[in-house]
Amino acid sequence: MVDVCLLGTGGMMPLKDRFLTSLYVSYNGKAILVDCGEGTQVAIAKHGLKMSRINLILITHCHADHISGLPGLLLSIGNSSRTEPLDIAAPESSISILENLMTICGGLPYTVRFYGLPEDRQVIFSADMIDPLLKIAVQPLSHRVPCVGYSLIFERKPTFLPQKAKELKVPVEYWKKLHCGEKIILEDGTIIAPEDVTEERKVPLKITYVTDTLPIDDIGVFASDADIFICEGMYGNPEKKASMNEKRHMLMQDACAIAKCAGVKRLWLTHYSPAEKEPSVYEETLREIFADTLVTSDGAKLTL
Structure with missing residues (x-):
């Protein structure tokens, strides 16, 4: 089983009732964290999860609301008596920024290993630190700085007979x-x-996570047939479209259109603007575009 928890759903800055967007995925006793904005370690504790299980951190891009919580998280993980290495993958040009950010950590009792990802083409790598059957696909997006989306693809062993x-x-x-x-x-x-001596191989489980980007065509192909597509929707008001294009972000309606095109099983919206105080008010109209749409709130959980 794969357990999914959306730690926060906010963009730009945390609110008193909304943490910044981050994803925690656990599998076989280990965990993957996607993005780490301010307060992420508090959100992990609030939702009853364990920082000590994190073996891989995936960074989408180096804007503050996606990385500023990293030093505190790494220090807290160190306080949990960790000694084994921890891996962080991010767009290639982001690595130096993350390394500089880590200078405020002092000495950690474990090694942090950075992996730079291409920013101009899709790649797939094996996440052996989590499980040999886990593959992670990386898709370049279109934001103001190099940014990527991730698909976590969990291959499943066929049933033995x-x-x-x-x-x-x-x-x-x-x-x-x-x-x-x-x-x-x-x-x-x-x-x-x-x-x-086995049944036919099972269809892999797929989680696609995309945030901070224009709604480019490549996303639909990348998210194709995902069991859950987690995607940004800064605003639900279509009148914000011109502003979102300028800032290279998506509306909720853009995410719904991509979900429909990609044939995903369910869509979770996230990364709301602080100005969207009650994003759930749009849910009914959004479901007219894509029926299985959830305007999530912090702590949304799902087991695949």
Whole structure:
């Protein structure tokens, strides 16, 4: 199971009842954090989650509302007796900014490893620090600074069929290898493939996270068939469209149109302007564009 928690839903600055947009995804006892604005560590505690489980931090871009909470978070993780390395991935040109930001941390009891991501093309990398079956796709976006979106793709092992393995006289000690996708050779030379003793491979689970960008066409392809598409919607008032184009952000209606085009299962809106005091008032009209739209609030949770 994959547990998803939207720690905050605000853009620009935190409000007394709204933390800045950040995502916490846990899987098999480890966690991924996407973005870390001011107060993120407080939001993690408020929603009953553990900083100590974070093994990977994904940064979309280096604006303050997405990174200013990083030093405090890293220090708090250090206070949890962590000694193993922690990985941070971000657009290539952001790495020096993040390294400079870390100078206020002093000495940490663990190593922080930075990975720069291309800003001009989509890439996919394996998140082995979380699980070998997890792939992370990275999509360049269109903002005022280099910015990327992320898709977390959780491959799932097919169901193992013990009865089928017994029928093929496969010794029990080989079952784990077959379930992990390896072929085995029996003593008589018979080759047994994983598909001989498993059901068809399950469709991967996919979480797509996009914020701070114009609604470019590439996003629809990138988010295609996502189980959950988490996307910014700064305003719900269509009259703000010209302003959003100038600032290179999206309206809620833009996100809904992308969700419909991409064929996602559900859309969670986030990253609201501080001026949007009650963004949920738009939910009914937004569902006329894309039916499974949720105007989220802080702490929204889902298990996939």
